[in-house]
Amino acid sequence: MxxxxxxxxxxxxxxxxxxxxxxxxxxxxxxxxxxxxxxxPLYRLFCQITGYNGTTQRVEQYSSTVLDRTVQVTFDANISSGLNWDFKAAKAVQPKIGETIQVEYTATNRSAVATTGTAVFNVTPMEAGAYFNKVQCFCFTEQTLQPGESVSMPVVFYVDPEIVKAEETKNIRTITLSYSFYPSEPAKPVAAVKKNEADNKL
Known part of the structure; x- marks a missing residue:
């Protein structure tokens, strides 16, 4: 038992x-x-905070210090095969370190219909990402172009003077900012979304 x-x-x-x-x-x-x-999203946030993997920094103000030393900045433009656009990079510049400068990319929709794209970016060498500060850019923002429409896309940036102090970046003489556009669905207005939800309930 x-x-x-x-x-x-x-x-x-x-x-x-x-x-x-x-x-x-x-x-x-x-x-x-x-x-x-x-x-x-966490990885993207981490990269934006630390500059890891060549991710540039987003700032709200210009640099208050300009060094008597220049750095060459070149630009690259890429388009996904699913987006029928002509995307051209800005011309190379050679600003002083800490100097705020504006350049412009251009994009043209070559298709017969309106299309929307979103750009991602990175900086090489990757170590420079933490010191490449963008005040204004078109990254991660949907861009909708009508058939044949061309637009200028400004980028306002400066290279942080702290770049000359770090052992791994003090000898960098050239930095490349690269953008790649990918197709995306345009966001629907809130009113349209609510209407669709109401229609689905009927």
């Missing part, structure tokens, strides 16, 4: 143990899925 009670307790303990393992696995799986969805 004691053995029966012991066996019952053993079976119950095993069921509890299995349930605990299952619950733990479920939490782990949901956690991994959540991390996967969160990783992209």
């Amino acid at each position: 004691g053995g029966g009670i012991q066996g019952g307790h053993s079976g119950q303990a095993k069921r509890v143990s299995n349930a605990s393992i299952f619950a733990g696995c479920a939490v782990f799986v949901f956690g991994m899925v959540g991390a996967a969805y969160a990783s992209v």
